[in-house]
Amino acid sequence: MGRKNSKNQSSAHLSGGERLRFFEQRQDRMVETIRELVEIESPSDDKPSVDRIAAFLAPKFEQLGGEVHFHRSNDFGDSLQVDFVGQGASSAKRKPVLLLGHYDTVYPLGTLAGMPCKVEKGRLRGPGVLDMKSGIALMFHAIEALQEWQGGLPRPVTVFLVSDEEIGSRSSRKITERLAKQSAGVLVLEPAAGVRGAVKTARKGVGEYELRVKGVAAHAGLDPGKGHSAILELARQVAVIAKLNNLRQGVTVNAGVIGGGTRTNVIAAEASAGIDVRIKSAKQASGIDRRLRSLKPFDKHCRLEMMGGINRLPMERTAGVAELYKKAKSIAAEVGWELNEAAVGGGSDGNFTAGMGIPTLDGMGGVGDGAHAMHEYIVTSELSRRALLLAGMIERV
Numbered sequence: 273m274g275r276k277n278s279k280n281q282s283s284a285h286l287s288g289g290e291r292l293r294f295f296e297q298r299q300d301r302m303v304e305t306i307r308e309l310v311e312i313e314s315p316s317d318d319k320p321s322v323d324r325i326a327a328f329l330a331p332k333f334e335q336l337g338g339e340v341h342f343h344r345s346n347d348f349g350d351s352l353q354v355d356f357v358g359q360g361a362s363s364a365k366r367k368p369v370l371l372l373g374h375y376d377t378v379y380p381l382g383t384l385a386g387m388p389c390k391v392e393k394g395r396l397r398g399p400g401v402l403d404m405k406s407g408i409a410l411m412f413h414a415i416e417a418l419q420e421w422q423g424g425l426p427r428p429v430t431v432f433l434v435s436d437e438e439i440g441s442r443s444s445r446k447i448t449e450r451l452a453k454q455s456a457g458v459l460v461l462e463p464a465a466g467v468r469g470a471v472k473t474a475r476k477g478v479g480e481y482e483l484r485v486k487g488v489a490a491h492a493g494l495d496p497g498k499g500h501s502a503i504l505e506l507a508r509q510v511a512v513i514a515k516l517n518n519l520r521q522g523v524t525v526n527a528g529v530i531g532g533g534t535r536t537n538v539i540a541a542e543a544s545a546g547i548d549v550r551i552k553s554a555k556q557a558s559g560i561d562r563r564l565r566s567l568k569p570f571d572k573h574c575r576l577e578m579m580g581g582i583n584r585l586p587m588e589r590t591a592g593v594a595e596l597y598k599k600a601k602s603i604a605a606e607v608g609w610e611l612n613e614a615a616v617g618g619g620s621d622g623n624f625t626a627g628m629g630i631p632t633l634d635g636m637g638g639v640g641d642g643a644h645a646m647h648e649y650i651v652t653s654e655l656s657r658r659a660l661l662l663a664g665m666i667e668r669v
């Protein structure tokens with residue numbers, strides 16, 4: 273027993289360099305894990321596919337000693353929670369760290385055929401490889417390594433993998449928030465920012481709106497005076513909406529999709545625009561929301577209806593976020609790696625947890641480029657550093 277303890281003790285104190293070598297020797301295994309995940313296609317809107325990857329992952333985490341719990345959903349894929357206990361009395365008493373990720377992707381079924389998962393010049397390609405199946409693999413391998421080094425985990429760890437992040441996390445948000453509330457901190461395994469692998473300490477908030485315009489239809493040739501064009505009204509409103517952009521304050525508004533009308537000889541009775549809104553601080557949410565909802569029709573015979581709202585508040589660089597970044601930076605420095613931080617425009621489930629005031633560090637996942645695009649890839653040689661960083665953060669958060 274004493275011998276075993278002393279062995280664990282010494283392996284717990286592997287130097288940063290030794291840990292890095294440990295992961296470098298396992299790089300091929302990590303790539304294999306990622307490949308397995310990429311090759312199970314899992315578009316957010318296809319429940320059977322998303323459930324398939326959940327069912328694949330559950331026993332893998334069980335083999336590591338995790339207690340698996342499916343959060344069933346009727347309308348979306350099931351989300352997967354895995355709880356690990358801490359080794360020893362003092363470790364068990366620490367608050368858990370929450371490792372947050374998602375296994376849904378934006379790619380429709382069949383994408384893999386034209387975008388196969390393969391290694392090419394040090395890059396692993398494939399749908400969802402960066403966003404964020406490599407992040408899931410990193411969770412798995414970091415937990416495995418800590419157990420191997422120390423005979424158990426230094427604290428309780430909760431893994432939560434959601435099924436619907438790419439479509440707004442409607443089925444999983446409440447669970448994410450509940451788990452975050454119980455945790456000492458949240459590590460989000462979304463892709464790193466840029467090819468230099470910065471972690472994300474701030475994200476913009478995201479809103480999605482739809483402006484619906486109702487006009488009055490009329491025959492464009494016979495009764496032109498009787499019609500009130502919803503399309504004309506929408507066009508004028510789109511110009512007003514564009515003026516709400518304020519790049520300096522970090523507020524952007526984009527009418528990205530429009531539709532309306534039925535035929536060229538009919539004055540359009542209906543038209544609509546889908547609008548993307550980004551905000552830099554939570555304070556901006558109510559202002560932009562109010563301005564969008566108080567648009568007034570130019571043509572008194574047209575009616576406006578604004579649907580939607582702010583979905584994710586910004587992840588702001590709070591003191592708690594900065595503290596986690598400081599820890600991450602020092603873990604990286606032990607292997608001579610200068611870890612940068614970045615503020616990005618995209619939102620993630622980290623916005624929810626940071627918005628609740630729970631210390632959150634995002635962008636802990638793979639390093640690469642092309643998320644949501646045909647050229648999506650990760651740099652395989654970065655995997656060992658990312659795993660080292662994650663293992664260190666699980667100990668120190």
Ligand SMILES: [Zn+2]
Pocket residue numbers: 374403404437462463620
């Ligand atoms: Zn993602």
